[in-house]
Amino acid sequence: MNSAFEFWVFALDDLANIALHARTDDEAAEIAHALRSTFNEVIRKAKSEHPAVCLCCDHVFAPPNAPPFAFGLVLEMFPDRTKEDRQAVGTGICRRCLDRPDFMDLVKQSLQEAYPGVTMREMRLDS
Numbered sequence: 001m002n003s004a005f006e007f008w009v010f011a012l013d014d015l016a017n018i019a020l021h022a023r024t025d026d027e028a029a030e031i032a033h034a035l036r037s038t039f040n041e042v043i044r045k046a047k048s049e050h051p052a053v054c055l056c057c058d059h060v061f062a063p064p065n066a067p068p069f070a071f072g073l074v075l076e077m078f079p080d081r082t083k084e085d086r087q088a089v090g091t092g093i094c095r096r097c098l099d100r101p102d103f104m105d106l107v108k109q110s111l112q113e114a115y116p117g118v119t120m121r122e123m124r125l126d127s
């Protein structure tokens with residue numbers, strides 16, 4: 001299994017700029033698809049007994065605190081283009097964590113726990 005991933009962060013009000021940040025149209029479509037899936041999942045869970053939580057803290061994305069202020073996406077760095085979908089994992093991020101100066105350190109720590117030994121390339125997009 002390929003163990004190189006890149007991490008993207010999109011603030012909710014920056015989603016319209018996906019096409020500007022992506023390197024190719026395919027990548028823009030993949031990111032938009034992954035963000036839409038993540039958004040739908042967070043909203044679906046918000047009404048359940050087990051709402052989604054922030055990637056870096058225990059902030060719960062349930063009314064009145066849904067949707068997340070930002071979204072993080074973990075994408076394969078070298079996707080297999082012969083497959084239909086690029087492997088992607090999305091998560092919500094609260095404003096308090098996004099504003100922390102050590103935010104990327106928190107993310108790396110969380111991701112290292114989830115994917116031991118991965119190579120991470122960060123992409124932080126501030127609007």
Ligand SMILES: [Zn+2]
Pocket residue numbers: 054055056057058059093094095096097098
């Ligand atoms: Zn948080």
